[in-house]
Amino acid sequence: MDVYSQAFNFNAYLSGAVDTRTGHYSVRINLMTLYPMGPLEVSRDIALSFSMLNTASSVYGTGWRISNTEFDSTRLRLTLLTGEQFKTQSLPAVGGTLIIKDNKLKNLVVRRPDTSTLHVIYKDGTVEVLQRTSSSMPYRIVAIEFENGERMKWEYTLGGSLERVLGQNQEVLLQLSYSSGRLAAVDSRVDGGRYARTRFTYTSGKLTAITAPYDRDEPFQSAGFVFGYTPAFRNGLIGINRVKSPMGGEEIIRYVENGHQYGNGQYIPRVYSWVQTPASSQLPITRTYTYSTGSNFTGYPYSGGFREGEDNLYVIGGDYNYWVEERYIDPQDSTVLSSTRSTFNKFHLLIEEQTLREGAQATTTIAYNTASGLFPAQPANLQLPRLITTRYELVAGGTTREVQVAIETDEYGNELSRTEASGVRTELSYYPINGESGKCPADPHGLFQRYLKQERLIPVAGNPTDRLTEYTHTRIPATGSSYCVLLASSQDARVSQQQSYYDAPLGTAWAIEKQHFCHRRTIVSQPFQLHHERRYAQ
Known part of the structure; x- marks a missing residue:
């Protein structure tokens, strides 16, 4: 079974939990x-x-x-x-x-x-x-x-x-x-x-x-940690159904075998219950999962014909959505404490998340930089949000409240502007790939636009006035074909900060000398060195 889907290319699938796109643990x-x-x-x-x-x-x-x-x-x-x-x-x-x-x-x-x-x-x-x-x-x-x-x-x-x-x-x-x-x-x-x-x-x-x-x-x-597994399902797949932690906690994951409908009459198992029981006799945390019928992350029912080893959603011309609902269950009386329904489009992008808890409902809708047509016709920033709208309301009725965040991005993933719900707007610009003489070197690989040039903060109704911060960058080392680009200075109307780099004596890392200029008063901090030893983490 060669299941290929861009649904797996999202961080939730690698988080060590149940992924709400695929229903897999x-x-x-x-x-x-x-x-x-x-x-x-x-x-x-x-x-x-x-x-x-x-x-x-x-x-x-x-x-x-x-x-x-x-x-x-x-x-x-x-x-x-x-x-x-x-x-x-x-x-x-x-x-x-x-x-x-x-x-x-x-x-x-x-x-x-x-x-x-x-x-x-x-x-x-x-x-x-x-x-x-x-x-x-x-x-x-x-x-x-x-x-x-x-x-x-x-x-x-x-x-x-x-x-x-x-x-x-x-x-x-x-x-x-x-x-x-x-x-x-x-x-x-x-x-x-x-x-x-x-x-x-x-x-x-x-x-x-x-x-x-x-x-x-x-x-x-x-x-x-100790892992347990399901017996092999009819299609040969196995899943983790039990995890014990070194502190005594335990997780139990239960699957339904005939889960997501797939090509050639097959099914992909999916999780319907995930119970986490902490140690020290604490109450368990129980989640249950329900899924949309007639649609899922594989693109079922494959109106254009099933294609093994390809993302069948990417060949759907019209609209296609699928959803997963996660419910938190009270361990004492089995009532639903909260529920969250996540809806995804044909590009596996989260377009709506609706959370219901204690009579209050929050609905977040996300608009992306989509264009008409199939995946090849989409812009480079397709998967980046363009407009995030959140509506708050009581299930019993009454006044609703709605807030929006608007975002502009470019083809490299750089954020060009962001307008917060408060109305405050931030605008950003970047140096071109080839750089700018005296202000920013070229991208070392000649491929990406990534070095920040200006950041403009625009308050609501222009009061107080805009605040503009300008950035310059330098290359290390100063000569040669191989180099990296680091921040050299940042300056606005009130404060200027400059950084100079030099070789650290115990290695190839660089040290920084910072200078801050505040209202024409100069504050020179003591030079300090960055770590000479490599930093390790596990």
């Missing part, structure tokens, strides 16, 4: 977060994640995969480190750019610099270097290059499993150990050069337990 275990040295505010997560639609029996257990950016040239599918998936056209010629069919926003570019390499370039300046580590493997990350020049190398076992991630100085940041064809332990570097260890246990090919991270140099710690 998923789990994501963060193994490590990679940060570059210096002032760059970017990071990359390496995680294990479970999906019931993943039927492969891997070294991580059935249904589990480790995050990686991959390009499958046979299936023409690009999977990002975040778990998002996109259909693509075939590999371009050397020097060309991969065409991504299902991604609209111009925040990502994939280039082919040579016959064996792909560069996945992100708007934040990070580049993932992909190569095929063997003829049977897709293109995968072999290195991550941050904009400050720092490079983290990914190494694999002979069997193709991720074995370690090395830092700029070849220090081990993440080490994965395998035993009997399964992931046995993960060691991740934390502050002070120490390592946190996590161990894994399997039963009948399924991941059934993981320990909470503990100091590798300390005795083994058994406290951790």
